[in-house]
Amino acid sequence: MLPSLYSGISGLRANQQKLNVVANNIANSSTTGFKTQSMNFEDMISQNLSDPSAPSAGLGGINGKQSGLGVKVGSINTDFTNGSMQTTNRNLDFALDGTGYFVVKSGDQEYYTRDGNFVLDKSGNLLTQDGLYVQKKGGGNINIPVDGTISSFSVGKDGTITLKYADSTKPSTSDQQIELASFQNEGGLVKMGGNLYSTSSNSGNPVYGTAGDGSFGDINQGMLEMSNVDLAQQFTDMIIAQRAFQANGKIISTDDEVLQDLVNLKR
Incomplete structure (x- = not known):
């Protein structure tokens, strides 16, 4: 042939x-x-x-x-590279402006995502659209109480969650902060579907931190990162x-x- x-x-x-x-x-x-x-x-x-x-016997190479x-x-x-930011004005939407990934868990399995389109369940747990738990600094699930005692909440650019109480005499609390992760080799991450990534033998282990700390980008509430x-x-x-x-x-x-x-x- x-x-x-x-x-x-x-x-x-x-x-x-x-x-x-x-x-x-x-x-x-x-x-x-x-x-x-x-x-x-x-x-x-x-x-x-x-x-x-090679050249030899009077002949060139x-x-x-x-x-x-x-x-x-x-x-x-x-x-x-970062996609553009789109304003949604939804208080459970978060966009990362810079490097880093939100850390989410399903059971003991940890994943990473740039998709900050989150929801709350009836217990106040902050979740991805597929039900994975968003993690806080130091480990554990982020929980925003949904009883009548909380009037509102906000998330700062550093990922700190501030709860304001219906009782105006009770001071606001800020004891939870959204955890972020970064990797030595982003190209080594494995796409898992559902806007999720997982580590591989070539991505390196995650380095944890918070928004605005070191190389981590800021978190913008009420916005989402679009596709690039x-x-x-x-x-x-x-x-x-x-x-x-x-x-x-x-x-x-x-x-x-x-x-x-x-x-x-x-x-």
Whole structure:
């Protein structure tokens, strides 16, 4: 068989995967806290048609001859830059302006998210939309009492939760602070779906802290971080991948015609 046939097939596969990445980015262009992914290609191993030789016996050096055997997916990278902030005026929405992740738990399993679209249950626990418990500094679930004794609450830029009581003579309390986590290698985090990440052997262990402390960003109440997908860039990448896919398909069609001509030589 013609080697170019297999090169064309590898091109179809690689560009189909690029289209998958672009399609996922576009589908999540309105997903809270979503981070864009991009894909890079690598050439596959080359076939040596002749080896290089050093100058000798009055002859100059000769370069080797290599023929490429196709393409493969080199990497799929995530762009962790901040998305734009959208005002919601909802007191249970929180946007991180800077680095860091909210720490949430399901049982003993810990996850990390940029999605600050939280809710309260009937016991006053602060939860993600899927029911995972938001964690506070020092460990434990954040709890905002929902009885009649609390008139309102607010969250400062440092993540401190202040409770105001219906009894105006009772002073406000601020004994809970939202915990954040950061990682040595964000690119090593594993996407778990539901806007959640988990650690991997290459992400490093989480470093815990609070908003505004060190490299951690501020928490903005009443706002959400939008997706950082650039639709113009995604449409451009889609066109490039589509044209590359069509070109590789043309290679296969051309190889088929060549093989057909070879078969017809016997006639």
